[in-house]
Amino acid sequence: MRNHPELLDSQIGKLVGTTKSTIQSIRDRTHWNSANLTPVDPVSVGLCTQVDLDKAVQKAFKRIEKRKAEEAKKYESEGITAPESVTNEQIQEINIEEKIEVTTNDAEITSEENFEENTVPEEKKDQDEKEYTSDSVFAKLNELKKED
Template structure:
């Protein structure tokens, strides 16, 4: 989206919580609908998204915010020179020091507890783990389940705050889209990806019923009586 912040909903969350801007000003800057911004303020939209400070991200200046707060008709402008993003480079496989690998199950447990809507595939990319391990922690069948202590993966150094926010934001947007389509009720959580994929597979065909032997022989007996 041209001339808009990189993470519009996360930016809107921060602006709502930390400024006196109107919904219209925030909507215009973030490229969102005014009702969508109001929904974020009411907690109905993007409830799992953490706010991102556009000032520290060099997308907006404090002077620009103050100018908009003083004039409701003013529309803020993105700090273009500081938000030029280079083409993404292919990431090399993440190397996790041996001393931190043992903390990975605790990080998985933290995400599963605080953000159950994040699909397993996203956690795999985020922490460099496996779906089998994630499912074992979700189902409490992990070999060390009784000793796990959920800990923030960012604090453990297993991923960046930006990558975690991106994963949560994507899951929240998917949840909102499913709610709008009527495929998810308020309060429900997204099913793990494995369950969703199984649900989309065709149901196996029912086995054919075994032939009725007595009925077959009865037909042969009736035919013999007619021939005689």
């Protein structure tokens, strides 16, 4: 759920079926199995549906927008300019600088990955080439449904 920081722990817990304490221990890297945990999209693993994830994200965005509106109203009543009064040009400049940094970092990571791929033994390459799709994973399940 890295890609959706706007989601609350309670929303994540409902989507993937876990507790807040487990979510927090995974974030803190204190979970007993944290060495073996890798970030994976919960939809591709089958923990929740894309529709449920989209609804939770929309709900989170509405909550954030409502909070921003309340803060703006608070700032207006106090006569203080809101932090949202930053111009779009300033925001775009910041975004461009961040994109340049990310692109540079991605290029470095990609070059390192290419080097590592070229040095991996052939046995490991065969294992990596075996890709799973939702159809291949659920093929047996579909066959069972057709027999009933």
